[in-house]
Amino acid sequence: MIFNMAQLMKEPVGAGASFSTDIHEEQVQLDESLKVTSPVNGHVRMRRVNQGLLVDGWVDLTLELQCTRCLKNIEQPLHVTFEERFYPTIDVITGAAVQPSGEDDVFLLDDHHHVDLTEAIRQAVLLAIPMVTLCEEDCAGLCPQCGHDLNLGPCDCEPEVDARLNVLKTLLENGSQPS
Numbered sequence: 635m636i637f638n639m640a641q642l643m644k645e646p647v648g649a650g651a652s653f654s655t656d657i658h659e660e661q662v663q664l665d666e667s668l669k670v671t672s673p674v675n676g677h678v679r680m681r682r683v684n685q686g687l688l689v690d691g692w693v694d695l696t697l698e699l700q701c702t703r704c705l706k707n708i709e710q711p712l713h714v715t716f717e718e719r720f721y722p723t724i725d726v727i728t729g730a731a732v733q734p735s736g737e738d739d740v741f742l743l744d745d746h747h748h749v750d751l752t753e754a755i756r757q758a759v760l761l762a763i764p765m766v767t768l769c770e771e772d773c774a775g776l777c778p779q780c781g782h783d784l785n786l787g788p789c790d791c792e793p794e795v796d797a798r799l800n801v802l803k804t805l806l807e808n809g810s811q812p813s
């Protein structure tokens with residue numbers, strides 16, 4: 635997801651120059667912990683603004699995640715939007731090094747005026763992953779005692795009893811058998 639933006643960087647700021655293109659990548663490696671199981675499709679728009687480029691767009695992709703309850707692997711489709719600023723490191727006209735802006739949250743074009751969207755999309759994907767991902771809406775999860783997958787049927791464990799009920803049970807037992 636690398637684009638050479640030298641041409642757009644040569645455009646004067648304020649002229650409204652922009653570049654748009656579809657994104658289509660068969661295989662993308664975002665992160666060692668993020669398994670992308672689909673092609674990545676989307677769209678990106680880059681606009682020449684003061685100091686650099688304003689880059690926004692979206693991608694659709696599918697991640698392999700785990701069910702929060704039963705830990706089974708699941709395919710989670712995600713629609714991810716992003717908007718970032720990319721600043722040059724080299725002046726496209728003079729070839730001189732550009733002073734860093736000192737601003738946080740800014741991505742940099744490399745010294746050949748390339749925009750690499752991978753890191754921006756990786757960050758957007760991390761933010762888009764839901765806190766809870768379920769294989770089925772009513773996933774029964776794992777038995778907290780033996781780890782059996784309760785979607786496959788019950789296990790032989792005694793149901794866990796609420797701690798407050800335990801106190802009551804002890805009281806009743808003590809009451810019925812006074813020592």
Ligand SMILES: [Zn+2]
Nearest residue numbers: 701704769773
């Ligand atoms: Zn599950």
Ligand SMILES: [Zn+2]
Nearest residue numbers: 777780789791
């Ligand atoms: Zn069990």
